[in-house]
Amino acid sequence: MTLKKGFLALMMVCLLPLTGCWNYREMNELAIAIAMGVDKVQGRDEYNISFQVVNARDIAGIKATGRIPVNVYSGKGKTLLEAVRKTSQKVPRRINTQHMRVFVIGEALARKGIEEVFELMERDPEPRLTTRVFIARNSDAATILKTVTAVEAIPANAILGKLKITGRVLAESYETEMDDVIRGLMIKGGGPVISGIKLVGKGEAGEKISNVEQTEPPTDLYTSGMALFKKGKLVGWVKGDKARGVSWINNKMKSTIVNLDCETKKDAISIDIIRSNSKIKSEVKGEQPLIRIHIKEIGILGEALCPVDVGKSAEIRKLEQQWNEETERNVMAAVQTAQKLKTDVLGFGAAVERANPKAWKKMEKEWDRIFATCRVEVKVESTIRRTGMVSKPYLYEEKK
Amino acid sequence: MFFKPFVRAIKKRKKKEIVHELGFHEDDQPLEQDLNRTVERIKQELGNSPDVIIRTFRMDIRPHQRVAVIYMEGLTDIEKVNDFVAHSLLFKQNEKENENESSMSSDPQRIFDVILNRALTVGDAKYLNNWNVMMHALLSGDIAVFVDNCEGCIIGNLRGGERRPVTEPETEVNIRGPKDSFNETIGTNISLIRRRLKSPNLWMESMRIGDITQTDVSIMYLKGIAEDRLVEEVRRRLKDIRIDAILESGYVEDLIQDQTFTPFPLVYNTERPDVVAGNLLEGRIAVLVDGTPNTLILPTTFSQFFKAAEDYYQRVEFTVFMRLIRYFGFFVVMLLPSMYIAVTTHHHEMIPTPLAINLLAQREGVPFPVFFEAFLMEAAFELMREAGTRMPRAVGQAVSTVGAIVLGQAAVEAGIVTAMMVIVVSFTGIASFTMPGFTLTTSARLIRFPMMIAASTFGFYGIFMCTILLVAHLTSLRSFGIPYLSPFAPFGFKHQKDAVLRAPYKTPATRPGLTGGRQEISNQKDGVPSSDQNDQTSEGVKHDT
Numbered sequence: 001m002t003l004k005k006g007f008l009a010l011m012m013v014c015l016l017p018l019t020g021c022w023n024y025r026e027m028n029e030l031a032i033a034i035a036m037g038v039d040k041v042q043g044r045d046e047y048n049i050s051f052q053v054v055n056a057r058d059i060a061g062i063k064a065t066g067r068i069p070v071n072v073y074s075g076k077g078k079t080l081l082e083a084v085r086k087t088s089q090k091v092p093r094r095i096n097t098q099h100m101r102v103f104v105i106g107e108a109l110a111r112k113g114i115e116e117v118f119e120l121m122e123r124d125p126e127p128r129l130t131t132r133v134f135i136a137r138n139s140d141a142a143t144i145l146k147t148v149t150a151v152e153a154i155p156a157n158a159i160l161g162k163l164k165i166t167g168r169v170l171a172e173s174y175e176t177e178m179d180d181v182i183r184g185l186m187i188k189g190g191g192p193v194i195s196g197i198k199l200v201g202k203g204e205a206g207e208k209i210s211n212v213e214q215t216e217p218p219t220d221l222y223t224s225g226m227a228l229f230k231k232g233k234l235v236g237w238v239k240g241d242k243a244r245g246v247s248w249i250n251n252k253m254k255s256t257i258v259n260l261d262c263e264t265k266k267d268a269i270s271i272d273i274i275r276s277n278s279k280i281k282s283e284v285k286g287e288q289p290l291i292r293i294h295i296k297e298i299g300i301l302g303e304a305l306c307p308v309d310v311g312k313s314a315e316i317r318k319l320e321q322q323w324n325e326e327t328e329r330n331v332m333a334a335v336q337t338a339q340k341l342k343t344d345v346l347g348f349g350a351a352v353e354r355a356n357p358k359a360w361k362k363m364e365k366e367w368d369r370i371f372a373t374c375r376v377e378v379k380v381e382s383t384i385r386r387t388g389m390v391s392k393p394y395l396y397e398e399k400k
Numbered sequence: 401m402f403f404k405p406f407v408r409a410i411k412k413r414k415k416k417e418i419v420h421e422l423g424f425h426e427d428d429q430p431l432e433q434d435l436n437r438t439v440e441r442i443k444q445e446l447g448n449s450p451d452v453i454i455r456t457f458r459m460d461i462r463p464h465q466r467v468a469v470i471y472m473e474g475l476t477d478i479e480k481v482n483d484f485v486a487h488s489l490l491f492k493q494n495e496k497e498n499e500n501e502s503s504m505s506s507d508p509q510r511i512f513d514v515i516l517n518r519a520l521t522v523g524d525a526k527y528l529n530n531w532n533v534m535m536h537a538l539l540s541g542d543i544a545v546f547v548d549n550c551e552g553c554i555i556g557n558l559r560g561g562e563r564r565p566v567t568e569p570e571t572e573v574n575i576r577g578p579k580d581s582f583n584e585t586i587g588t589n590i591s592l593i594r595r596r597l598k599s600p601n602l603w604m605e606s607m608r609i610g611d612i613t614q615t616d617v618s619i620m621y622l623k624g625i626a627e628d629r630l631v632e633e634v635r636r637r638l639k640d641i642r643i644d645a646i647l648e649s650g651y652v653e654d655l656i657q658d659q660t661f662t663p664f665p666l667v668y669n670t671e672r673p674d675v676v677a678g679n680l681l682e683g684r685i686a687v688l689v690d691g692t693p694n695t696l697i698l699p700t701t702f703s704q705f706f707k708a709a710e711d712y713y714q715r716v717e718f719t720v721f722m723r724l725i726r727y728f729g730f731f732v733v734m735l736l737p738s739m740y741i742a743v744t745t746h747h748h749e750m751i752p753t754p755l756a757i758n759l760l761a762q763r764e765g766v767p768f769p770v771f772f773e774a775f776l777m778e779a780a781f782e783l784m785r786e787a788g789t790r791m792p793r794a795v796g797q798a799v800s801t802v803g804a805i806v807l808g809q810a811a812v813e814a815g816i817v818t819a820m821m822v823i824v825v826s827f828t829g830i831a832s833f834t835m836p837g838f839t840l841t842t843s844a845r846l847i848r849f850p851m852m853i854a855a856s857t858f859g860f861y862g863i864f865m866c867t868i869l870l871v872a873h874l875t876s877l878r879s880f881g882i883p884y885l886s887p888f889a890p891f892g893f894k895h896q897k898d899a900v901l902r903a904p905y906k907t908p909a910t911r912p913g914l915t916g917g918r919q920e921i922s923n924q925k926d927g928v929p930s931s932d933q934n935d936q937t938s939e940g941v942k943h944d945t
Contacts, residue, residue, distance in 0.1 A: 015865060016858075024856070026770060027744050028763040032756065056760035061819075064761070098749035099756055128749070154757075 031093035032056070034070070035156035036127075037141025038117050039106035041076055047109075047117075049083040050074040050142040051095055052102075052156055059153045068209050069153040072146045080120040097127045102156040103178060104134045104141035104197065107227075107234065115232035118182050129179040132160055135227040135234065137196040144197055147206035150217050159197050159221050166223045167195075171247040171256040172239060173223050184229065189367030190344030191229030193246060196237065198224035230343035230368070238337055245334025248295060248327065249346045251278045258299070260322045262306040271323055271384065272302035282351040284359040289352050291376045293331060299323070301387040307396040310387040324380040335376050342368045348376075429531040435466055435548035442470060445535065459489055462511060466548040475541030477560025484543070484556060488515055511547050512554055524557035536614060559587075566592070572672050572836060574710040581671045582693035586616050589688050589695065592673035593620060597680060601625070607638060615646040616690040620676075625683045633880055634685050634698055649689040649696050656687075656698075658878050663846050665839035666879045668700040675709045699880035703887070703899045705837030706730070711902055719902045727900060729834035732827065733844040737774050738855035738863050740824045744770045746859030762818040771856035773817050777825040778848065780807050785829070 035052035051073050058067040073090045077083030087095060103121070105114055121127050136144045149158035167174040173195035176184075184192025199221060205211055206219030225239030226246060238246055247253045253276040259267035276297040283290045301310065301319070309315050338346055349367050353360040363370050432438045439454055446452050451473040459467050469485055512527050528534060529552035538544055541559035566588060569581035582589040594602060601623040608614045617638060621631055637656040646652060649669060657666040670676060671693040676686045679697045687696040697704075706726045711719040743750055744759060751759065766773065784803040791799055808826070811817045828848075835841045847870065854862030877884035887895035897903035 012865075012869075022858075024745050024859075025748070026763070027748065027756075027760050028766065030748065030760070032760060034753070054757055054760070056757045057764040060758045060761035096748060099753045101753060126749075 025094070025096075029093055030096040031091050032099050033095050033097050034099060034154055035102035035104065035145055035159075036097065036100055036131075037104040037106070037136070037145045038080065038109060039140045039142055040109040040112055042108075046076050046078055047080055047083050048074055048076050048142065049080060049087065050145050051087060051091070052145045052154075053091065053095070054154060068148070070148075070155060072142065074142055080117065081124075084120075097124075100127050100131050101160050102134060103127075103131045104136050104144050105194075106136050106141040107138060108140070110135050110194075110227060110229075110234035113232045114181075114229070114234075115185055118178060118185070121178055122182060127178070129177060129182075131178045132163060133176050133178055133181050133194050134159065134163070134197040135194050137198040137224050137227075137237070139199050139203070143199060143203050144221060147199060147203070147219055147221055148209055148211045148217075149221060150212040155221070159223070162221070162223045163195055163197075167247075167252070168254050169256070171253050172243040173226050174247055174250075174252040184345075185232055187344060187347075188349055188364055189230075189342075189371055190346075190349060191231055191233075191235075193250065193345045194227045194229065196224045196227055198222050228338065228341055228343055228345045230341065230345075235341045235343055236337065238334065241330045242333045242337050245330040245332070246338075246345065248276065248278055248331050249280070249293060249334060251276075253278070253297070257302065258323055258326050260319060260326060262304070262308065265306045268305040269301070269308065269319065270303040271299045271319070273297055273299040274385070275299075280347060280351040282348070282355040284352060284356040287370075289348075289355075289359070289363070289370070289374050291348050291351060291374055293376065293378045295327060295331070295378070295380045296383075297323075297327065297380070298383045298385055300385055304393065305395070308393075309396065311391065316384050316387075320382045320384055323382040323384075327380045327382065328378045331378050331380075332376070339372045339374075342372045344368065344371045348374065430529050431531055431534065431546075431552055433549055433551050435468055435546055438546050439468055439470070442535075442538075455485070457485075457489075459511075462547075465511070465550075468546045468548075469543055470538065470546070471543035471558070472538060472541060474561045475539075476543055476558045480558045480560060481543055484558060489545070511550055512552065515545065515554055525554055527552055527554055529553070536608075539614070563588070569671050571838060572670060572675070572709065574708065574713075577710055577713040578672075578674050580673060582673060582695060584691050584693060586618060586688055586690035589673070589693070590618060590620070593676055593680070593686070596673060596677040597622070602680070605635065609638065609641050609643070609652070610646040611642070611644050613645045613647065617646065617652065618688045620680060620686040620688065622680050622683070625681065626685055627683065630683075630699070630880060631685060634687065638687070646689060646691075648692045649687070649694045652687060652689055653696055658880065662873070662877060663843045664702070664874065664877060664884065665705070665837070665843065666700055666877065666884070668697040668704050668837060669694045669839070670697060671695070672709050678709070678712065699882040700884075701879065701882065701887075702840075702874065702885050705835055705840035706900075707898075708836035716902055716904045720900070723900055723902070726834050726836070729831035730840070730844055732831035733841065734847050735851060735863065735867075736828050736831070737778060737824055737848060738851035739860075740821070741770050741774055741852055742855040742859045742863055745856060759818070759820055762820055765815045766818055767816070769856075770821075771852065773821050774824070774852055775849075777807070777811075777817055777821055778828070778852070781825050781829050782845070 031051075031053045033051040034054050037050040037052075039048040039050070040046075041048050052070045053073060054070055055068065057063065058065045059069045073087045073095075075083045075086030075088075075090070077086050084095065105117060109117070121131075122129065134144070144159075145155065147155055149155045152158035152161055163173060163175055166172060174193075176192060176194050181192045181194060184190070199206070199219065201217075201219035203219065206217070211217050211219050225237045226243050227234050228236050228238060228246075244253075244256055247256075253273065255273050258271045258273065260269040260271060262268045276295065278293060278295040281292045281294065283292070301308075304310075308319070335346065338344065344367060348371060349360070349364075352363065432441065435456075439456075442454075443452065452470065453473050454468055454470050456466055456468045459465065467489060469481070469489070471481060516525055516527065528537075534544055534553055534555065537555045541561065543556045543558050545554040545556065547553075563585050564583045566580050566583055568579045572581075580592060582592060590604065599622065602620065603623045604618050604620045606616060606618045609617045619631070619634055619638065634656070638652070641652070641655045643651065643655065653667040653669065654660070659666065668679075676695055676697065680686060685698045687698065689696070706723055708722070711723065714722075744763075748756060763770075768776065780803075784799065784807065787799050787803075808822050812819045812822055832841045832845060847866075851863060851866050854866045856862075858865070874885050875883070875889050883890060886892065887899050897907065
C-alpha cells in the first residue's frame, strides 16, 4: 500500500517538469507588440525590425490619457532574432508578440526576397501563424508602422480592418496569413500573393498625434492592390480588375461590384456579388496542360442607372451573359499578368498535379516556362437572384 | 498521508473513552421505598440544584401516606403540572364511584394504578422502578410522582417550557413550497416529518448518545424503501459512538462519516422537513438530533448539494436551468480566480487582443503580482463574509457598506488592485451563494486557494493537475458505501432523471439506484393523480355549474 502510494506520488512529481516552457510573466512586464515590420538595411546585409508597441495605459480604461496610442521601436541585426534582441536596448519591457496581428514587409526587402523572414516566425512559439501579412508599397515597413490612424486608435487594427473590409466587399485585395505565405513560398514556379498597404500623404506628419486631429488626416494608410511573388521575390503588383481576377481564381472572392453596360450608357449597371465559388481543373495533353477555371457566382442587381425591365427574364439573362463576359475578362487579365511575370500565383501547378501526378513530375522543373504558355479556359455561370427593393424603378418609369 | 498521526490519536482516544467517570451508571437500581430517602437522594445527586422542585402533600384517599411530585423547573409545563396534581392526586374521597377502588386502595402498591387511571391530563404516564431511568426522565422534563412506602414511581410526560416555535427556514429559503422548518425540539421535528408521510412504513428508532448530554437521536426511514443493510449500518455506526456530548448534529456527522479528512461534506444536512421527506422517499435515512434544527440525511451524493427543495415544486424547464446555473456556480467558485491568474500570468495569448490591452491598461501601476492581488481580494472577501455571519445584527449595515466601498472602489482607485480582479472576486462571491447545500460551497471555497497557487506556478497545467487529483479524490469518496459521484461515476443512465436534469413527474420515475431497495416509484397509479382524472373532475365541476 505504501509502495503504491509512493509510486503515485513519484508519478505526480514526474508530471511537474513536463510543463514545457515555464513562462510566468505578469501582464505589466510585457510590451505588447501589435504589429511588426521587417526592412532591409540599405547597403548592408542586415534586417531592420520594427515593433508597434501598444501604450495600453493611454488608450484603454477610465484613466486613458489619450496620448499617442503606440510607440515604434526598431533594432538591426544579421538575423531577425538578433534584431529583435537589439530592441531591448530601447524597450523598457519584454516584447511580447503573442498578440501580433499585422506583419509588414518593406517593398525593398520584398523585391530582394522574403524567404528568410518567416523562418523565425514559424520556429518561435510566440507569434501566431494567423498574423496577416502586408507589403509596404513604395515604402519601408517602419514608416507604415509609425503612422497614426483615425477611428481605430491602434494603427495595426486600422490597417487590418481596412484589409478585412476590402477583402469582403471589394475583393481587390484579400487577407493572407503567415501560414499562407509560408505555403506560397513552397509553390513550384510560383509564390504567394500578399496584399499591399500604401502610405498616402507626407510620411513625417503621420507620426504625430496631430495627424488624426483633423477630419481628413493628411497622412493615412490605404490598402492598395496585391503583390505577386515568384520564389520569394516580389515581381509585380496587380490592382483593380486584375487584382479582382486573382481573387476570383484563388477562390477568395467574397463580394465585389461588377459594372455592366446597358444600351444607352456604359458601366451603368452594378452587380453586387453575394456568393462566388471557383474551381480549377486541368487536363494534360502531351506537353501542354489545359487549365479550366469554372466559376459559379450569385449576385443581386445593386444599381441600374438606365432603364432595365427586371420583370422580364430575358433581360436578366442578358445581364447575366454580360456579367459572365466581364468576369471572364477580369480573370483572363489576371492570368495574362501572371503568365507575363512567369509566376504561378494562381495554383495552376497544383491543379495539374491533382489531375495528372505523373505528367506533373516531368513538368515540375520547368513549370514557370510551361505556365507562361499554357492554355486557359474560363467558364462562368452567373445567376442574378434579386433585383433589390424596387420592381418599377423611377428612372425606368420616367423614360417610358 | 500527513494526517495519519492525528487519525491514530483519535482512534486511541475513542478506546479510552468508553467508560466515563461522569456518565450515568449502566446498572439497574430499584427505587427506594422510603419517600424521605428518595427525596434526599435526588437532591444529593443533583447537587441541591434549586431548579429541582419537590412538592409533598397528602392525598385525600390515603391521608396517612405522603406523596411527592418532583420535576425540573423550566423543563415542564407548570400549568399542566398543576392540573395533574389537582385532578389526579387531590381528588376527593366522595368522588369515588367504585367500591373496588376503595378496597384496592388498602394495598399500598395499588395506589399507582389509581393514580394512573385518574391521570387524565397526562398524555403519557407510566409506572417504573428504575433509578437511572427515573433520573433521566426527570432531567428530560418529565415529572415523577412518589408515594411513601410504595416501591417505584409514576413518570408523567409533562415536558414543556420555553421552545422556539416552528418558523420559516433561515438558511434554505425558497419562493414556492412549504415555509416551515425544524426547531430545536426533536419531538416537533419528528411530527413535522410524520405529517408529510402518513405511512405506517415510516419507521423510527431512538437512542441516547453522549455520556453526559444523553442526547436523543432518532433515525427515520421508510421501511421497504430504505435498504435494510443501510439501516443496519447507520444503527451500528450510531451505536459505536462514544463521546461525552452531542450538542449538535455536526458531532454525529463527524463521528459517522466514512472519511474524516476530505474537503467535501459526506453527510447532507437540512432544516427543511420537506427535504427530509423527499429524501426518505428516495430511500435515504434521516438522523434527527435533539437540540438542533439541522437534520442529517444519509447516504449523501455530490449531486444532492445542487438540488433545492424548490426544484421539485417549480416547472421542469426552470429547474433544469437553475441546476445548470448552480453547477456552473460551483465551478466558478472553485476555478474562476485561478483561471484568471493562469490566463494573465502564463497564457496571455488566450485573451482576445482588445481585452488584453484593456487588462494591460488596468495592470499598469498595480504594485502586486496577479496572484497576490487575487489572494488579497479573496482573503478580504472571506473576512467580510465571516464578519457578516458573526457580527451582531445591529452593525450589519456598517460592515457591508464599508466592505463594499473599501474593497471595491477605494482599492481600485488607490491602484492597489485592478477593477477586473474586483469583478472576478465579486463574481466568485456571488456564485458561492447559489448552492442550496451550503456545505459544498465551503469545499469549493477552500479548494479555490490551492488552485490559485497551482495556477500561479504552472498556469493551466497546474489547474488541470489539481482538477485531476480532485476528481480522483471525489471518485474515491463513499458515503455509507455509496459512491459520492453517483450517478455520474459510476454512470447510471436511468438515474440521470434527477441529477442535473429533472424529468417531469409523468415519466416513470426511478429511485436513486444505489440507495433504494425498490426501484420503481408508482407515481401514476396510486401516487399523484393522472391528468385524465384531473380532466374528469374539472369537467364534473363544469356540469354542476
